[in-house]
Amino acid sequence: MVKVLIAEDDNDLRQNMVDILQLEGYEVIGVVSAEDAISACEKQTFDIALLDLVMPGMTGVEAISNLRQLNPFLAIIIVTAYATVETAVDAMKKGADSVITKPFNSGELIVNLRRTLQEKELLKSSGDIDPDSVYSALANSLRRETLKQLGSHKKLKFMDLCRLVGVEDHTKFNFHLRQxxxxxxxxxxxxxxxxxxNTGQFVLQNHNLS
Incomplete structure (x- = not known):
């Protein structure tokens, strides 16, 4: 069973998140601070942690390095009401796997958590993301169009993506997809x-890609 740790100082929101994820079959523990999250990770192993960005005492981002020392493979989602691309990139630089923006509904929470767990499994075999490359990726119009098409269609095969973006050179397009x-x-x-x-969704929603 997937074990989830939630650190959120808003009691109602924390309990709501716990209830939602328990109904989905996850084993969930909720705590009120980043310090309590670190203590919980010292006692048991979690698969994923959802950390509020702003809490009394240590912030969610500040706690990441401590949590990773205890569990290098812990997937981490930063939860924030202060959403900017800079927030996401900074959180990723500090080790977060994704960012979710308040307010969110139960569907968004579940999808985000599942995708983050899936990405974490892939990243274990492919190395870490370089968050500094986010901006260079966005600097190219073809890549921006690729993100927009994926945002519209949700999922696409390679050839369909080529057609929608308007690229005939498959080798060139493969290079951009790798970036x-x-x-x-x-x-x-x-x-x-x-x-x-998750990061791609976040960037698409919070960055002008025109």
Whole structure:
């Protein structure tokens, strides 16, 4: 069973998140601070942690290094009401796997958690994302169009993505897709279909890609 740790100082929101994820079959523990999250990780092993960015005492991002020392393979989602691309990139630089923006509904929470766990499994075999490459990936118009098409269609095969973006040179397009994957914005699922990662979704929603 997947074990989830939630650190959130808003009691109602924390309990709501616990209830939602328990109904989905996850084993969930909720705590009120980053310090309590670190203590919990000292006692047992979790698969994923959802950390509020702003809490009394240590922030969610500040806790990441401590949690990773205890569990290098822990997947980490930063939860924030202060959403900017800079927030996401900073959180990723500090070791977060993704960012989710408040307010969110139960469906968004579940999808985000599942995708983050899936990405973490892929990253174990492919190396870490370089968050600095996010901006260089966005600097190219073809890559921006790729993100927009994936945002519209949710998932696309390689040839369909080529057609929608308007690229005939498959070798060239493969290069751009590799850059998007390296930046952590795009991934392939188990069927080799291209989809946006959590970070890709976040960037698409919070950055002007025109």
């Amino acid at each position: 998007l994957k390296k930046a952590g914005l795009v991934m392939q699922n188990e069927s080799k279909i291209y989809i946006l990662t």
